[in-house]
Amino acid sequence: MTLVLDGITRVFGPVRALDNVSLTVGPGECRALYGGNGSGKSTLAKIASGTLAPDTGRVLVDDRPLGRADPARARSLGVGMTFQELSLIPLLTAGENVVLTDMPGRAGLLRDTARADQMAQAALAPVGLAGRRDLPVSILQTGEKYLIELAKALQSRPRWLIIDELTATMHASEVDVFAGLLADHLAQGGGALFVSHRLPELRRFCDTISVLRNGKLVFDGALAGVGDDELVKWAGGGHRDAPALMAPARDGEVRVKAKAIRPLPNAQPLDLGFRAGEITGIGGLPDQGQKQVLRLLAGLRAPSPGESVSLDGEALPLGSAAAMAAKGISFVSGDRDEMVFAPRSIRENMLAPFAAMRGLKMPSDAEITAALERLATRHAGISRPIGGLSGGNQQKILVARCLLLNPRLILAEDCTKGIDVAARNDVHHLLRELAHVQGTTVIVTSSDDQELAELCDRVLVLDGGRIIAELARAEGRLDAQAIVSAYMKQERAA
Ligand SMILES: Nc1ncnc2c1ncn2[C@@H]1O[C@H](COP(=O)(O)OP(=O)(O)O)[C@@H](O)[C@H]1O
Ligand SMILES: [Mg+2]
Known part of the structure; x- marks a missing residue:
């Protein structure tokens, strides 16, 4: 059982967001995906979850290929993702957001309200927000929104969890809630790809790390074996040539x-x-x-x-x-x-x-x-x-x-x-x-x-x-x- 990204390349116009990137996540493994702004982390995360298609390369979920960009298929194969930019609909309630994908219907009725409410409660309880299920997402605090994003991803009980910058705006207590859920997930044989810039968090949650720089994989290995200075050095530094500069006006007011x-x-x-x-x-x-x-x-x-x-x-x-x-x-x-x-x-x-x-x-x-x-x-x-x-x-x-x-x-x-x-x-x-x-x-x-x-x-x-x-x-x-x-x-x- 593995999540395999194999030779992934993705180009946006002239930008080579990913260049032949490969990595594997196994059962019980939490792999860090690390790199500077614009290094391709979110693009890779979206490809792993079937949200985006690669130009070349493949995603294999437990040996089954993902094929085209098809989030529903990825979900049914056992991949769940939390999005850095959130996938919540602000005007829907927290509960409606988490059950929307599997909204239960009943013959002749648009939706089964009681059943939907039960589902919402069950989905939000693990993140401690069942009591907030009737509030529109737009009025919740940022950290709460990210916990709901997490609840939504976990709702399909994925074996492979892709986490993109979930914790960046969370309070310490909210990060602890996430930590508990992640530990359960890994203990049950699930795996995770954890995108973050925060080295202390990477060290807390992850065993292995893949480092991206300008779309290229520059390191892949055990996290314990590398120091923070090395990681920062690998992530930083670019290769694009700076165009000629005109001299700025000196000492403008x-x-x-x-x-x-x-x-x-x-x-x-x-x-x-x-x-x-x-x-x-x-x-x-x-x-x-x-x-x-x-x-x-x-x-x-x-x-x-x-x-x-x-x-x-x-x-x-x-x-x-x-x-x-x-x-x-x-x-x-x-x-x-x-x-x-x-x-x-x-x-x-x-x-x-x-x-x-x-x-x-x-x-x-x-x-x-x-x-x-x-x-x-x-x-x-x-x-x-x-x-x-x-x-x-x-x-x-x-x-x-x-x-x-x-x-x-x-x-x-x-x-x-x-x-x-x-x-x-x-x-x-x-x-x-x-x-x-x-x-x-x-x-x-x-x-x-x-x-x-x-x-x-x-x-x-x-x-x-x-x-x-x-x-x-x-x-x-x-x-x-x-x-x-x-x-x-x-x-x-x-
Ligand atoms: N939908 C898009 N259209 C055009 N360019 C994009 C798009 N998504 C990402 N990019 C570009 O691809 C590169 C990698 O972006 P991204 O994967 O979001 O980086 P990261 O998550 O590491 O900050 C950046 O140069 C970004 O501007
Ligand atoms: Mg990103």
Whole structure:
């Protein structure tokens, strides 16, 4: 009885997320899957659970091949997975979420409520949340959501459990609940693949470890035999070549001053300054407050008491995206569902922020076209729907829009996610030009440490809403290895 991943390769456009990766999990084994942001861990976990298909290679569950991406088949073969991004439907209750897959029906009735409630109770009891089964998931705390995610995965009694960053936001007591369930699972002859950045947790739960770096397996063996320093070194460090850099404007004035901001609800208040002409990256493990900093500055998050931000000495109207945009702040996210109005034309998408703002001169078609040309955006006319373009070209249009708005501050949230290398380089080039030539302040977050290392002049590494490292290119301290080491070391010290 084994779970075998054999020669798995998976490519997203130009990104080789996984390159010929093989590993095996046996009965009673908990194998760690370790690596930096973007190294391919979640992609491999999804392939193991039939959520994604590999381009080449195979998954064998107790000698039976998984074949195409088919989560229901994977489940019936005995694979269960908890997702880093959660697979819960926020508006359904905790109970409805866990029984949805096997929702019992009765002839003539849509569903058997009493039976469903019994099932929900039984499924949630092991994680101690049976009493919460009638509450919508959206109002539960993050750690509770992850326990429900776990209950949902365990409901089909899988022999092979895939755990992707389940514990990252849990309290210690919640981690203990997980630990007990994992121990039972392993004692009954099940196996697990445990994805985490946290070395103390890996040492607590796992016997064996597979380390990924840029999609390649760089180590596979017993965890007891390797030290933390070695693991951090293997996980860090990239191979992609950094493109030529333009020199940043030196000693630009501190243009954006954020005072007493709280990246996470319980974090200590923090003061941050961002200079004109500088690209600052905010990095760290996922969900350490990066998004909250950026979204506060974008007006997309309501300020907590005491938080204030000034731009060129003027206090900003936090909590209103439109008011912040009117002050010269542009936000670009890599989540195109949020940013792009697919059936509307390229022109309408370019002009949308202008329509919402009084006192701005509407750009002409010639100006729109010129902005698109600066980014080498391929399109068949600006009156065509933006939805017909490739993701990379849509993303370039969102960035080109910043050119028209001529902002003082650009906030880019994972803005090259899933686009091809050429488009990504074009976007980077433009952001550098805006910062280093025009003196715009640029702040970025990324799910890819390589991107932060390539693009930024300075990277702040957050952990639990605190700054644990500041890495400046001018001091020769900025590369992907340094970013990964900063947050991994923190985990080790925890
Ligand atoms: N659906 C997707 N579309 C495009 N690129 C993706 C997608 N999923 C993952 N990637 C890319 O594949 C690489 C590996 O991602 P992932 O497996 O999520 O890494 P990890 O879990 O180790 O942080 C990253 O460069 C990421 O941007
Ligand atoms: Mg992941």
